[in-house]
Amino acid sequence: MNAAMNFTAATTTTKPHSPFLTGGVSLLRTSPTLLPLHRSPPSSIRMSLRDDGPSLAVVGVTGAVGQEFLSVLSDRDFPYRSIKLLASKRSAGKEMTFEGRNYVVEELTADSFDDVDIALFSAGGSISKQFGPLAVEKGTIVVDNSSAFRMVDDVPLVIPEVNPDAMAHIKLGNGKGALIANPNCSTIICLMAATPLHRRAKVTRMVVSTYQAASGAGAAAMEELELQTREVLEGKPPTCNIFSQQYAFNLFSHNAPILSNGYNEEEMKLVKETRKIWNDITVRVTATCIRVPVMRAHAESVNLQFETPLDEDTAREILENAPGVVVIDDRPSNQFPTPLEVSNKDDVAVGRIRRDVSQDGDSGLEIFVCGDQIRKGAALNAVQIAEMLL
Template structure:
């Protein structure tokens, strides 16, 4: 149990999604200390109940007033939501860990892989009343060969469904990518840029250079 009186007040945005649920798992597995936790998501998920560490929580709608008193906010709600509400949270004095691409390439926002560049967060302190942002790297910069997609729970459900269908000799149901996902490879669905790379590939190139603080590093990537 991680409930601790003098620990930070934390919140998880996008808590009903795949990454939001993973945030909760990591917090529990690492016995992360907190005095209170708030579960936040979009309006359509408001009112859902989540059990976390043997306690029931009601999911609240994410609004500009959601950050009052919150010390640490874990965001996993997409780039546009992160850009809008992450900035509001910082203005309220919250330390925001954003999982989207919204802030990754902003010069003053640390882009962090804890095992690679933990020193990027040395200046961040809780209890100062000063909000700040920490950006999480693009999924494929680390999980090159162990993740099926960064598209979240719907894509994972597609992969599971298609796997069953293909093994049963059925035509696979294609929802998210409009192509057969199970037992198949195809080019990433991001736009192809003028240099011939798609947007996902260039995310890897730029983010790896930033993480290692080396603009001269030669990086190439193929995302399929």
């Protein structure tokens, strides 16, 4: 059995393999006007609803990541005694079905967090800044998927497989609220592969080039990519509402704002977040982030320079034993990770593991990493953080 075949067995989800699907529903059609995700009959109700579980709230539930929160909670049988589905006033009143039960989406207000133990936020930075602290005041532990609190000194920025100790002081059930930040998707995917190597040989410099899918810009961007693809193939001018230029059959610099140093915000997130997560302000990181016409899942080329030598065979063995990582590195068959293979999968795939020939000896490595931006890059990581609180 080759490495690519092993990936199917190693992954923890049972979702369809199409990058267009999440929870059995087309992610291109998961607008707030539809009933997304689990439409399970009552006979398939899981045991997640338990009196001894925490009370949950999902903020931004009608968005792509919010819906994936529900999917991951169900897939992992996360225990909860109650769950609130929260969204904007526009989406309030809509009905959703989750684990065989019907729920009405509630409008997010300052009173939404009464008696809520854990809140999973994915509604944008401005909403997080407004309602996150309010939830904490009510005693809720907020796991926030936005960039609002990532670089705040006393807010842990956590990848459970990488730096779980950062949130060791936060406890569930003591009535004290807290904020925990979910890193940026590109940072999570990169560090899932780079950290096991960093622990062995200490990374002194990292150069990252990302190839980021439409999913990183939300369901509307995915819909536009699908629409543009049809339009271009039919000889029509492409509809450009989400991005200012044609996306289908094209690629361009990530659409995040450009800063005074010439880097964009997405690139600087990789720089700053890596230093915080590794608790090492001396590590040198540079990044170039590119938007590519892939529907779902990001890819990254990562060049690593080490303090102590690390050969490619040892690196491959380390990665094969790293939690949440699967190696697809079949040189004879030219089979390496692809976004399509990791779509709807929990694990981050890594391949193209090779010595950097531009550096002396075994002081540098090149690797290629792919991970599902919505899954491990967002919802799964947040739910894993919540699991650590149990």
